[in-house]
Amino acid sequence: MKTIAFSILFMLTSITACTQEKKDNSPDVLLKKKTIKSVPFLTKQNDFIYVDKTSLKAVTNQKFRTASLLTPTGFAIVENDKNEYAAIDENGKIVLDFSASEINLNVINGLTFYKRELEYVKKMPIWKWEWNILGGGIQKEKNYHNIEIGVVETKQILLHKDVPYLDDSYYLNFIPVDENHIFWNGTLYEIKKNRLNKIEHNITELLENKRFIKASNAGFSLYELNHKKPIHNGLEGVETLSMQFEKETIVLNEINKERYTPEVPKLLLDSETNAVYPFPQYEKVFPKEITKATAKQIDFIRKTTLVYSITNSPYFLLGVFNYDHAIWAFDWLYIDTKGTVVDTIDTYNFKVMDQVGNLVWPDRKMILPNRYMDKNWKFGKINSYEGMGDLYIIPIEDEQQFRTKGLWNRRQHIWEIKPEYHEISVLNTENQIYALQKEQGGLYALYDNKNIQYIGSKAYQSINSDGLVTVKLNAEQTIYYYIDICSGKEYKEN
Structure with a gap:
């Protein structure tokens, strides 16, 4: 930990786009772009199937316990009834076999990177046993992670390692340097034929x-x-x-x-x-x-x-x-x-x-000058995400110690969203889609700030930027399914 620690925020979070994608006209990326037409759909039997986004007709006959959205490159993570995970392509073909290892995907420069991770207990040799001098026994086992990271398209494995649970882990934090180079884990790679070649370490x-x-x-x-x-x-x-x-x-x-x-x-x-x-x-x-x-x-x-x-x-x-x-x-x-x-x-x-991740500079006085505020207001930590430009989420406490949040436009000196909400979640910066929670513990509603209107008529326990929502049916049952955060369309059988 640092006393007063600071870092520059270049990419704070990955915000899912609605119908538009960032344009990248490099030849390599143009070849890898896909038009994703299918989406996971929750049936009455609480299974997920993949359907066409427009017609809602099934595109395969496969059923899964859980299923993710397809990546821009056409891959998704699914789970079967045995609590095993796999990765499939847009046609339902398995590209990473079912196993107990959890899977994560991340797309950078048109390539799909995967991480498979399995926690397990490893018996240690006698010279690595940990003896408790207070009489608590002998620890003969330790928790480990088996981690594999690679490229889905080419099955290239970049790392396969067993690491102790409390040691450093490995993440899919690949950073594009340009369209032909990627940085990861202290190494600079050049992309050739969808494979990564080390050029600097x-x-x-x-x-x-x-x-x-x-x-x-x-x-x-x-x-x-x-x-x-x-x-x-x-x-x-x-x-x-x-x-x-x-x-x-x-x-x-x-x-x-x-x-x-x-x-x-x-x-x-x-x-x-x-x-x-x-x-x-x-x-x-x-x-x-x-x-x-x-x-x-x-x-x-x-x-x-x-x-x-x-x-x-x-x-x-x-x-x-x-x-x-x-x-x-x-x-x-x-x-x-x-x-x-x-x-x-x-x-x-x-x-x-x-x-x-709280904003330090520009500070509150630069963003919201005193002449635009109530004299009795106190302020919490201001947040801003990449792509928000001059928009800032500002927490406020009034003279009754009632806390709310609002969305302030620094350039125009106006409240885009008045400070009347307990929580404001950023779902999509380009299209200015937010999830608004009026009261603590209340439901979240979709809000389109560009068009100054709510989206759809439903509210949810939670809304993720990828459209995954939580709905509480009763005290004992909660379901999860996907929606289109730009239109409010639900991918669920009525």
């Missing part, structure tokens, strides 16, 4: 613009895809910044200090040039001299403890934490690469999130 951190960082005993080196020589070599982590202002040298100690040492320090120093490259993209040099600043700004800078590079801009973010319990947030200034200090800057597509 031991990568410590992936950056934007096809750049990455490697660590060694000599320090940190910054590379760019398809370039063998590093852009910067022998960089070392520092927690101190120094700047010249007129005749004074301002030294900032313990910048971006964290309780535990990160894999890549937040400041990297080139010892040959004394250039310092700040987190998160390490793409530009922090100014060595302050060329323009007021006395008040200089006093602020002397107390600075947080420095971030604002990507796709000439600015760096300077933060001083305000320990006033009524505020308990950062105050901000900005300095550009030429050393000019300013109080405010234009809006950039850049957000600073805390460790649990």
